[in-house]
Amino acid sequence: MATLQERLHIQYPIVQGGMVWCSGWRLASAVSNAGGLGLLGAGSMHPDTLELHIQRCKAATNKPFGVNVPLMYPDIEAIMAIIIREKVPIVFTSAGNPKAWTATLHEHGITVGHVVSNTTFARKCDEAGVDIIVAEGMEAGGHNGREETSTLCLLPQVRAVTDKLLLAAGGISSKASFQAAMALGADGVQMGTRFALSAESSAHPAFKAYCRNLNEGQTKLLLKRLSPTRLAQNPFSERVAEAEAHGISLEDLKALQGKGRAKKGIFEGDLEEGMLEIGQTAGSIRHEETVADIFADLFA
Amino acid sequence: MATLQERLHIQYPIVQGGMVWCSGWRLASAVSNAGGLGLLGAGSMHPDTLELHIQRCKAATNKPFGVNVPLMYPDIEAIMAIIIREKVPIVFTSAGNPKAWTATLHEHGITVGHVVSNTTFARKCDEAGVDIIVAEGMEAGGHNGREETSTLCLLPQVRAVTDKLLLAAGGISSKASFQAAMALGADGVQMGTRFALSAESSAHPAFKAYCRNLNEGQTKLLLKRLSPTRLAQNPFSERVAEAEAHGISLEDLKALQGKGRAKKGIFEGDLEEGMLEIGQTAGSIRHEETVADIFADLFA
Numbered sequence: 001m002a003t004l005q006e007r008l009h010i011q012y013p014i015v016q017g018g019m020v021w022c023s024g025w026r027l028a029s030a031v032s033n034a035g036g037l038g039l040l041g042a043g044s045m046h047p048d049t050l051e052l053h054i055q056r057c058k059a060a061t062n063k064p065f066g067v068n069v070p071l072m073y074p075d076i077e078a079i080m081a082i083i084i085r086e087k088v089p090i091v092f093t094s095a096g097n098p099k100a101w102t103a104t105l106h107e108h109g110i111t112v113g114h115v116v117s118n119t120t121f122a123r124k125c126d127e128a129g130v131d132i133i134v135a136e137g138m139e140a141g142g143h144n145g146r147e148e149t150s151t152l153c154l155l156p157q158v159r160a161v162t163d164k165l166l167l168a169a170g171g172i173s174s175k176a177s178f179q180a181a182m183a184l185g186a187d188g189v190q191m192g193t194r195f196a197l198s199a200e201s202s203a204h205p206a207f208k209a210y211c212r213n214l215n216e217g218q219t220k221l222l223l224k225r226l227s228p229t230r231l232a233q234n235p236f237s238e239r240v241a242e243a244e245a246h247g248i249s250l251e252d253l254k255a256l257q258g259k260g261r262a263k264k265g266i267f268e269g270d271l272e273e274g275m276l277e278i279g280q281t282a283g284s285i286r287h288e289e290t291v292a293d294i295f296a297d298l299f300a
Numbered sequence: 301m302a303t304l305q306e307r308l309h310i311q312y313p314i315v316q317g318g319m320v321w322c323s324g325w326r327l328a329s330a331v332s333n334a335g336g337l338g339l340l341g342a343g344s345m346h347p348d349t350l351e352l353h354i355q356r357c358k359a360a361t362n363k364p365f366g367v368n369v370p371l372m373y374p375d376i377e378a379i380m381a382i383i384i385r386e387k388v389p390i391v392f393t394s395a396g397n398p399k400a401w402t403a404t405l406h407e408h409g410i411t412v413g414h415v416v417s418n419t420t421f422a423r424k425c426d427e428a429g430v431d432i433i434v435a436e437g438m439e440a441g442g443h444n445g446r447e448e449t450s451t452l453c454l455l456p457q458v459r460a461v462t463d464k465l466l467l468a469a470g471g472i473s474s475k476a477s478f479q480a481a482m483a484l485g486a487d488g489v490q491m492g493t494r495f496a497l498s499a500e501s502s503a504h505p506a507f508k509a510y511c512r513n514l515n516e517g518q519t520k521l522l523l524k525r526l527s528p529t530r531l532a533q534n535p536f537s538e539r540v541a542e543a544e545a546h547g548i549s550l551e552d553l554k555a556l557q558g559k560g561r562a563k564k565g566i567f568e569g570d571l572e573e574g575m576l577e578i579g580q581t582a583g584s585i586r587h588e589e590t591v592a593d594i595f596a597d598l599f600a
Binding site for chain 1: 419445446447449452457479480481521548581584
């Protein structure tokens with residue numbers, strides 16, 4: 001079987017997770033230029049915005065890049081039409097059924113990855129003919145599976161049920177954790193948090209600085225009745241944690257969350273009222289750095 | 301600096317976690333005889349029972365073994381007096397301040413390990429002169445830290461603040477996860493769950509069989525207002541989860557838990573009403589095996 005690098009035509013087995021409000025053309029093209037696979041995060045883009053970012057990404061790199069598409073996205077048909085029209089070579093889907101789009105994308109020669117948090121969905125990926133499975137543990141920032149299985153426990157269990165190319169995601173941010181993931185049986189890794197805090201990320205500088213000062217234990221899985229989401233501790237997350245400890249209803253939780261809080265926190269830098277989606281490994285990242293710095297640190 | 305093996309006079313860098321209702325003299329001596337370090341779990345023993353287990357362990361192995369002592373144990377003075385009188389060479393403490401007993405144990409030539417779930421306590425271990433730090437992630441069975449940091453994220457952060465000998469614990473049950481832990485910077489690992497389900501464990505056969513059939517996602521961190529505890533899913537855990545989702549008060553939670561449920565579940569095999577403390581990696585363990593089988597699998 002081809003290696004991940006052969007399959008994706010990349011130099012290093014590193015995929016940059018497609019993250020809301022962080023991963024536009026600047027980040028994705030920087031990662032692809034550095035020898036990894038950059039992914040545009042469609043989850044926070046209107047279709048027109050995505051089209052623009054795809055075009056800019058093509059102008060900024062002649063290496064392969066892809067798009068991450070959360071399948072519960074309302075404009076999913078429009079998004080996929082743009083991806084196909086623009087001949088994006090790689091799509092990573094998440095938050096939905098891998099059978100929904102894999103065949104269509106394959107018809108257009110697109111390589112398909114899908115993100116899972118349990119073995120049930122890993123088997124569904126296998127059946128759907130997905131090319132690459134991403135096993136994402138509970139350390140990951142933002143939206144998470146309900147099982148709260150860590151990468152250390154999840155990866156070997158997914159490896160046991162599929163022969164597909166397999167990426168470890170969640171909690172990986174360093175050479176040591178990359179090597180640990182490979183020891184667990186991964187063909188490569190997807191890294192989010194470290195790239196989210198890099199210079200090329202479109203996240204607000206105040207968000208990046210805040211996350212670089214977190215200690216372990218200062219991100220939490222919250223909003224569990226809606227969709228478990230890992231957030232950095234801030235006044236908004238504290239209100240959610242308090243309400244959840246007191247058994248808040250689903251409706252009241254929706255009202256408490258409101259709309260647009262991820263944009264407010266990550267993109268606009270509102271550290272009080274925004275939702276600060278970031279992974280548990282933020283506590284290991286302390287310094288400002290570029291994408292090139294990250295690859296030098298991982299592979300020097 | 302001496303390696304873990306040199307420091308503990310053992311062949312392999314594997315410590316068997318001292319677990320309530322699982323780790324009596326039979327399990328601890330089997331692990332020590334196989335070349336690891338066996339630990340008696342004082343947390344579920346009256347002082348007289350511990351004394352008996354220490355004496356039987358000495359009769360069953362001439363290799364080093366130790367005792368795990370949760371420091372919130374009510375009979376702590378009596379327990380420590382027995383350990384010192386019986387000249388047990390190694391003590392792992394947990395659930396308390398590492399400064400409380402380290403100096404006393406050192407005066408008697410006893411090597412001291414301490415279990416932590418965050419860097420704050422790792423630093424306290426350093427200051428207290430503890431010999432070995434165990435960084436235990438949220439995958440671990442039974443009592444857990446409040447931070448819910450996974451082993452993958454915790455180990456490198458603890459490694460960054462101390463030069464002490466460092467064990468990774470939580471989620472480690474296989475050659476691959478052992479190698480992953482070593483890649484993360486550990487000097488060795490502490491394994492609980494796999495030994496808890498081995499033939500030599502004093503857990504009830506029904507408990508072992510039940511845990512070998514769990515899938516990922518079927519253990520959960522519960523009882524968070526009391527002391528976060530990882531339990532296998534069963535009717536009792538479902539009642540707790542439901543009550544916690546509805547904001548149960550601390551007093552009502554204490555009443556719901558009642559007394560003696562860990563013994564009931566683990567030692568007596570009551571799969572409906574017992575507390576089934578087991579780690580997240582149970583989902584990777586499917587077959588009956590002895591301690592010798594485990595070491596052969598890890599080091600063949």
